[in-house]
Amino acid sequence: MGESRTLAVRRPASHDGLPPGPNSPALLQTVMLAGRLQPYLDSCRRRYGDCFTLRTLSWGPCVFVSSPELVKAVFAADPNVLRAGEHSADMGLGEVLGPTSLVVQDGEEHRRRRHSVSAAFQGKAVRHSADEIAEIARAEVARWPRDTPVALLEPMQSIALEVILRIVIGVTDETRTRRLRALLPRVASFDRGPMMWSGLRKTPSWQRYLRIQAEARELLTQEIADRRTRTDLAERTDTLSMVLSGGGDLAENDVELVDLLISLLLAGHETSSTGMAWALERLVQHPEAMHRIQAAADLGDPSLEAQLDSLVREALRIRTITPITARKAAAPVRLGPWNLPAGVNVMISAGLVHMSPDNYAAPEEFRPDRFLNDKPDPYAWVPFGGGARRCVGAALALLEMKEVLRTVLAEVDLHRVDDRSERSRLRHVTFMPDRGTRVVVRQR
Numbered sequence: 001m002g003e004s005r006t007l008a009v010r011r012p013a014s015h016d017g018l019p020p021g022p023n024s025p026a027l028l029q030t031v032m033l034a035g036r037l038q039p040y041l042d043s044c045r046r047r048y049g050d051c052f053t054l055r056t057l058s059w060g061p062c063v064f065v066s067s068p069e070l071v072k073a074v075f076a077a078d079p080n081v082l083r084a085g086e087h088s089a090d091m092g093l094g095e096v097l098g099p100t101s102l103v104v105q106d107g108e109e110h111r112r113r114r115h116s117v118s119a120a121f122q123g124k125a126v127r128h129s130a131d132e133i134a135e136i137a138r139a140e141v142a143r144w145p146r147d148t149p150v151a152l153l154e155p156m157q158s159i160a161l162e163v164i165l166r167i168v169i170g171v172t173d174e175t176r177t178r179r180l181r182a183l184l185p186r187v188a189s190f191d192r193g194p195m196m197w198s199g200l201r202k203t204p205s206w207q208r209y210l211r212i213q214a215e216a217r218e219l220l221t222q223e224i225a226d227r228r229t230r231t232d233l234a235e236r237t238d239t240l241s242m243v244l245s246g247g248g249d250l251a252e253n254d255v256e257l258v259d260l261l262i263s264l265l266l267a268g269h270e271t272s273s274t275g276m277a278w279a280l281e282r283l284v285q286h287p288e289a290m291h292r293i294q295a296a297a298d299l300g301d302p303s304l305e306a307q308l309d310s311l312v313r314e315a316l317r318i319r320t321i322t323p324i325t326a327r328k329a330a331a332p333v334r335l336g337p338w339n340l341p342a343g344v345n346v347m348i349s350a351g352l353v354h355m356s357p358d359n360y361a362a363p364e365e366f367r368p369d370r371f372l373n374d375k376p377d378p379y380a381w382v383p384f385g386g387g388a389r390r391c392v393g394a395a396l397a398l399l400e401m402k403e404v405l406r407t408v409l410a411e412v413d414l415h416r417v418d419d420r421s422e423r424s425r426l427r428h429v430t431f432m433p434d435r436g437t438r439v440v441v442r443q444r
Contacts, residue, residue, distance in 0.1 A: 018098045019055035019063055019338055027381030030056045037323055037426060038351045046353050051336060059090060062345040063335070066352035068359060068379035070336055074327060074346055075379065082109050082327035084389045087345055090328065090332075092201055095210070097188055097266060098259030101393065102311050104149040111388075116250035117260060118392055120242040126395045128237055129167050130403050136162045137407035144441045149417050151436030153277040154405070160273035161185060163400055167297075168264050169223065170238025183216040187262065188269040189428055212439050213262070220258045234328050239264070264393060270430045271321050275383075275439040276404050279315035282366050283409075284416045284439050289368045294409050294444075295359055308402045310371040317376070318366050320351040415440040 021044065022029060032040040033056065044052050050067040065071060073075045074082060086096075094104045101215035119125065144150055151184065161184060190209055202204060227233065227244060234245045240261065244251045250260070278312050283290040293311065296304040325348040333340050339344070355363045359380040360370075373403050384391035392395070408414075419442060422433035 017339060017341070018061055018344065019051045019052040021055070026055040026057050029054050030058065033367075038424065038431075040328075041349050041352055042355075050356075050358075053340065059087075060343060062347050064347045064349050064352070066349055066356060067336070068099075068353075068377060071348055071353060071379040071382065071386070073335055073391075075350060075385075077327070079110070079232045079389075081105075081329065081331050081333050082346060083330050084327050085110055085323075086330065087328040089324045093298050094215070095201065095296075097263045101258045101259045101263045102295075103263055103267075107133050113250060113256070113260070114392060116246065116248050117239070117243055119246065120239045121393050122139070122194040125237070125242065126399055129386070129396065130399060132167060133163060133400055133403040134407045136400055137404045138168070138411065141411045142407055144412070146441055146443055149438050149440055151438050153273065153421075153433060153436035156276040156437075157185065157269065159276070159404055160269050160400070161305075164265055164268055166238070167263060167396075168239045168268070169220070170227070170240050171223055173223070173226070173412070176223060179218065180219055183212060183219070185269070186263055187213050187216050188266050188267075196276060203255060217258050217262070221254055221271075224254055224257050228434055263355070267391060268397060270399055270428060270432075274430050274432050275316055275319075276401050278319040278321070278434055279312060279401060279405055280408065280414065280439070281422050281433050282315055282318065282368075282439040283311075283405075284414050286366055286368070286422050287416075289366075290409065292370075292413065293405075294413075297406065297410055302332050304371055304406075305402075305417070308406060309398075311368040311405065312398060312401045313371045313376055314366065315367050315383065317354045317381055318358070318363075319368075319424065319431065320354055321383060323351055323426070323431060324349060325382060325389075326395070344418070348382060348385075353382055355381055356380075372439045400423065408423055411444065413442045413444055415442065 033054065033155045044054065044064070049062065051065050051070055054062045056062055056066065059153050065074060083106040085104045087358060088097075089104040094101070097103050100109075100113070102110060105113060137159055140162075144155065161181065164184070165171050165180060169180075171180060186209075224240070224244075227240060230236070230241075233241055236242070236245075240257070243257070243260070250256050283293075289311070291309050293304070293307055296307055317319075322442075329340055329344045329346065331342050337348065352429060353359065357363055359377070378386055384394040385398070417438045423434050423436065424431040425434040426432075
């Protein structure tokens with residue numbers, strides 16, 4: 001933890017019992033959230049402290065929290081009271097992910113579906129994927145042009161997509177693979193505008209997106225039907241096959257299975273690829289850290305695994321990818337000193353949590369060895385959410401990042417194009433490097 005620093009905050013009286021916050025019109029607050037999300041949240045934290053209220057047109061009052069104590073209270077709350085699925089459904093994610101998606105479910109339905117898939121993302125089920133991820137990364141690196149500037153974000157997206165196709169879905173039919181390879185990135189790249197304003201869900205562009213997704217869903221339904229007939233189903237190690245061979249209600253319901261695959265796609269495509277791109281961007285700007293990891297790999301240093309793990313966790317801390325984890329209060333709930341009424345949204349800002357000097361020493365500094373000896377506090381490091389709603393694929397995402405970075409650094413040297421660090425740009429629902437992680441690649 002960093003040294004505690006007391007914020008000079010203004011705490012005006014709240015007429016409705018909610019934490020303090022700006023008194024500007026809800027329209028203006030909504031526009032600020034949509035257009036200048038992190039700077040706006042930063043300014044609110046400086047003014048009001050680590051718990052404040054913003055009022056929006058689409059979602060009503062939103063209480064933002066960033067202290068580990070309040071984050072823990074949110075994660076530990078009764079999931080039937082602070083409901084993540086209801087908030088996601090209010091955002092229109094049911095249209096994107098499907099009505100049975102884990103993301104929009106609460107209570108027993110969420111618990112049942114999560115239990116059906118969680119075994120496919122634990123322990124040996126994840127570790128067996130390391131060699132295949134490295135193979136995917138090696139093939140991608142071989143295609144990169146040498147000795148000329150190249151942006152690595154798109155190649156990272158290609159790697160993440162291939163991981164989903166081969167390790168999560170396990171597609172083998174070449175024709176179907178080609179079509180899914182073309183469609184799935186378009187499914188993953190949905191516009192966040194309709195999430196902020198429900199009226200935009202009737203626009204031609206949104207309807208076009210839904211048609212693209214319908215085609216992808218049909219292809220996934222065909223893949224599921226074919227997979228059920230495979231005689232080697234029990235031996236296959238992709239996520240879909242493991243869920244099917246595990247039995248239960250989920251394995252028998254094609255609609256739920258397609259919703260699951262779409263959810264895993266959206267959770268794992270842009271987020272994983274962006275995390276890898278940011279890690280490489282940070283390394284290129286800190287070449288001494290990159291050379292240290294390369295030397296450890298070349299020498300067979302047993303500390304390499306710990307170095308990669310710390311690097312990945314620090315990259316996910318200093319460059320927030322998914323900005324907000326949210327819950328909706330289904331009943332009155334106490335949060336710290338505040339009694340929140342039903343209907344209020346409670347939001348954890350990962351950017352505020354990760355960049356707080358109360359949580360980390362010199363939070364603005366990239367320190368790839370920050371977590372070398374200590375795992376991060378689960379309430380001060382939240383790239384995968386937490387509690388009963390922690391990302392079910394977190395272990396695979398961390399493994400993917402480590403194996404891709406290991407492979408890239410073994411194959412090539414990366415050099416910065418200039419000294420300017422790339423800025424965060426909100427695209428769809430993730431913060432991406434504004435220039436796509438531009439580097440010069442040279443063969444080792």
